Amino acid sequence: MSETKTKKQPVSDRRKFILNMARGAGLATMGGFIWSAYVDEVTASSLMLRPPGAIKEHDFLKTCIKCGLCVEACPYDTLLLAKPGDNKPLGTPYFVPREIACYMCPTIPCVPVCPTGALDEKSVTTDGKLDINSAEMGVAVVDHSSCIAFWGIQCDACYRACPLLGKAITIEYSKNERTGKHAFMKPVVQSDVCTGCGLCERACVTEKAAIFVLPREVALGRAGDHYIKGWDKNDEKRLENATSKTTTTEISKKSAVDSLNDSKGLY
Amino acid sequence: MATLWNNYRYLILRRVTQIGLMLLYFGANAWGWKILMGNLSSSKILSIVPMSDPYAALQMLAAGAALATDLLIGVGVATLFYMLIGGRAFCSWVCPINIITDSANFLRRKLQIDRAQGFRQPATRNMRYWILALSLIISAIMGVAAFEFVSPISMVHRGIVFGLGFGWAAMLIIFLFDLFVLKDGWCGHVCPLGGFYSLLGSFSLIRVLHSQEKCTLCMKCKTVCPEHQVLYMIGKESLSVTSGECTNCARCIEVCDDDALGFSIRKLAKNKKMGE
Numbered sequence: 001m002s003e004t005k006t007k008k009q010p011v012s013d014r015r016k017f018i019l020n021m022a023r024g025a026g027l028a029t030m031g032g033f034i035w036s037a038y039v040d041e042v043t044a045s046s047l048m049l050r051p052p053g054a055i056k057e058h059d060f061l062k063t064c065i066k067c068g069l070c071v072e073a074c075p076y077d078t079l080l081l082a083k084p085g086d087n088k089p090l091g092t093p094y095f096v097p098r099e100i101a102c103y104m105c106p107t108i109p110c111v112p113v114c115p116t117g118a119l120d121e122k123s124v125t126t127d128g129k130l131d132i133n134s135a136e137m138g139v140a141v142v143d144h145s146s147c148i149a150f151w152g153i154q155c156d157a158c159y160r161a162c163p164l165l166g167k168a169i170t171i172e173y174s175k176n177e178r179t180g181k182h183a184f185m186k187p188v189v190q191s192d193v194c195t196g197c198g199l200c201e202r203a204c205v206t207e208k209a210a211i212f213v214l215p216r217e218v219a220l221g222r223a224g225d226h227y228i229k230g231w232d233k234n235d236e237k238r239l240e241n242a243t244s245k246t247t248t249t250e251i252s253k254k255s256a257v258d259s260l261n262d263s264k265g266l267y
Numbered sequence: 268m269a270t271l272w273n274n275y276r277y278l279i280l281r282r283v284t285q286i287g288l289m290l291l292y293f294g295a296n297a298w299g300w301k302i303l304m305g306n307l308s309s310s311k312i313l314s315i316v317p318m319s320d321p322y323a324a325l326q327m328l329a330a331g332a333a334l335a336t337d338l339l340i341g342v343g344v345a346t347l348f349y350m351l352i353g354g355r356a357f358c359s360w361v362c363p364i365n366i367i368t369d370s371a372n373f374l375r376r377k378l379q380i381d382r383a384q385g386f387r388q389p390a391t392r393n394m395r396y397w398i399l400a401l402s403l404i405i406s407a408i409m410g411v412a413a414f415e416f417v418s419p420i421s422m423v424h425r426g427i428v429f430g431l432g433f434g435w436a437a438m439l440i441i442f443l444f445d446l447f448v449l450k451d452g453w454c455g456h457v458c459p460l461g462g463f464y465s466l467l468g469s470f471s472l473i474r475v476l477h478s479q480e481k482c483t484l485c486m487k488c489k490t491v492c493p494e495h496q497v498l499y500m501i502g503k504e505s506l507s508v509t510s511g512e513c514t515n516c517a518r519c520i521e522v523c524d525d526d527a528l529g530f531s532i533r534k535l536a537k538n539k540k541m542g543e
Contacts, residue, residue: 024397032401039409039416062330062411065323065338066421067309068429072296081425083432090416091308091425115309115317116327117335 066091097198138196354468
């Protein structure tokens with residue numbers, strides 16, 4: 001090597017080390033971001049109906065180990081594990097009520113088998129006993145425009161299919177002004193009772209179900225701390241831990257009345 | 268027939284174990300068998316003994332999940348089991364991906380792709396440890412078990428038990444990667460689960476032992492070994508294979524015509540003296 005003077009200088013060990021470190025860091029950053037972006041995408045779907053007793057979706061995604069023991073415990077083959085291509089968070093359990101709804105087994109076999117607590121036994125226990133009626137898998141929502149009961153045609157398929165008959169779905173009677181002699185019998189979902197089992201969605205007679213189950217987080221609103229049922233003693237409890245935030249702007253420095261009487265600023 | 272058995276006994280046993288386990292899992296879901304329920308992420312043996320993937324639990328911990336008692340027991344059982352029989356025994360005796368990568372490697376040898384590509388491997392086998400570390404960092408940042416959402420291993424064993432979906436694409440990708448891109452690519456370079464079990468298996472008791480005096484330097488063992496760097500002592504010294512990267516697949520033992528390799532219980536004292 002010493003006789004023929006090479007143009008290329010041999011790379012020093014120090015340079016090699018630094019370059020290798022830089023290369024490793026660069027590749028890790030690149031891979032890390034691609035990986036993170038992918039994970040972020042695949043966990044984004046929020047329209048999944050989870051088995052009974054499932055903890056909050058955000059915690060569920062990190063706690064579920066994707067073993068499928070709940071799926072195997074389900075005697076009705078209701079539960080499925082998300083496959084590649086389902087466009088759902090991979091390997092996590094869900095169900096599609098229109099295909100197979102949850103039949104609300106009183107023994108809830110799918111919950112106690114969960115090894116990680118992603119399905120929480122406590123959340124479906126009342127007074128020390130398993131109670132499937134306290135499950136919150138989702139909530140049924142009625143599309144008034146496609147529900148034929150809202151057209152005035154008599155149909156109570158969802159009402160009859162409901163395992164909490166007369167409690168989770170009630171029928172609201174009103175006069176059909178179009179005919180003048182018939183009644184509307186409209187299904188109304190009581191969201192505080194409904195478990196989201198989906199038997200109503202399964203039973204719905206329309207081509208695409210007019211009553212369907214959505215995750216509670218998606219379907220339900222929240223009144224917040226600014227409104228209260230003044231006639232309901234229990235509702236006041238809701239505001240016990242409310243925090244208030246006061247915004248101070250130029251105009252609210254004085255009391256509201258002063259600000260209204262002050263006409264100077266207007267001209 | 269006897270030589271056939273002698274040359275393939277461990278390979279046959281491994282395939283029987285791999286396929287048998289998958290069959291038991293499949294039976295649990297399809298026909299309600301109670302022998303082995305769940306899948307490789309977490310299972311229940313005879314409805315009593317839990318067994319859970321310790322690497323998945325580690326990611327969950329990094330993601331900030333509360334680990335339930337059942338899970339911790341399951342992780343304990345799996346960890347103890349693989350610490351005793353060799354961490355990467357999971358890779359060669361249980362993991363279904365092993366069948367895919369072994370086939371790719373077999374075809375690679377038959378087609379002499381190595382010769383065509385040149386033996387120089389463009390990637391380091393330490394990559395898996397970096398990916399292992401990265402998976403924990405991403406789990407912590409994203410708040411979900413990061414590898415579990417991309418793991419082709421999970422896609423395949425879950426797919427076999429609960430329905431494959433597009434999981435076949437993951438299988439094909441790994442096969443083609445190992446066949447055309449990188450020798451021992453997935454299992455020997457990329458897979459962080461293999462990396463995890465390598466670390467765990469550094470303590471295992473069952474190890475391959477080489478006796479140098481019998482060796483005729485045919486190097487068949489190194490040709491078939493998916494982690495050939497662990498066989499550095501072949502023909503040089505009588506040593507047991509202490510690297511955790513050895514998968515205890517025993518292919519080296521059965522291809523050796525000179526009986527220079529065999530399983531042994533690791534001599535802890537001896538290895539301590541030599542300081543690895």
